[in-house]
Amino acid sequence: MEPKCDDFELLLKFPFDQLPTLSQKNIYQIYYHSFFRIVFKMVKNNATTEDILQESFYKSILYFPKNLRNLEHLKRWLRVVIRNTTLNYLKKQGRLDKTHIHLDDALYVYDKLSLEQKVEHRLLLEHLNEQLTHLKKEYAYIIFLRWKKELSNKEIAAKLGISEQNVRIKLLRARKAFKKILDFSKIL
Secondary structure, three states, X not given: OOOOHHHHHHHHHOOHHHOOHHHHHHHHHHHHHHHHHHHHHHHOXXXXXXXXXXXXXXXXXXXXXXXXXXXXXXXXXXXXXXXXXXXXXXXXXXXXXXXXXXXXXHHHXXXXXXXXXXXXHHHXXXXXXXXXXXXXXXXXXXXXXXHHOOXXXXXXXXXXXXXXXXXXXHHHHXXXXXXXXHHHHHXX
16 A cells, blocks of 8 residues: 555654644554555564554654655655564564575565666675675674674674673774775775
8 A cells, every 4th residue: 555645745744743633543554554464474463563563653753753855765764663673573572583584675675676786786795705805804703793694782792702892893893994995995
């Protein structure tokens, strides 16, 4: 279901609590119907899906960014809020299969790419993986844990036996070093 432009454009111009009640109801109904299937696919329970949608809608209204300019940005931002709320729920329940969710997202995006874009994507990944080999092993491993395994700083700290603060510092240094390598590889 596509959002009604009138109500959602009002949302871009005015705070939610200042909108007419009918517009508020329309916005929530469109939001609910637009995202129900996506959340349900991940949690496989109607009541939980409704709870997640309500919580993410509340977060969306509470932390609504002022810099949204159009409906596309709004829809993207709402998807991110819903996805994060769902992932947080699954993580708390111990049901988070990161590789499955990550793979689903990647396949969905990858399927939408043209053949030329897929080739460029594959070449970029190969280039990034090659450049990672030029990093210190410690930095390459911490980037691997963060980006490829999608571990949190807390999980990385536990795995490496260091503090979360130390993980943050090492990640920062690793990113800087990786950026220098990538910048240098552009020159060549």
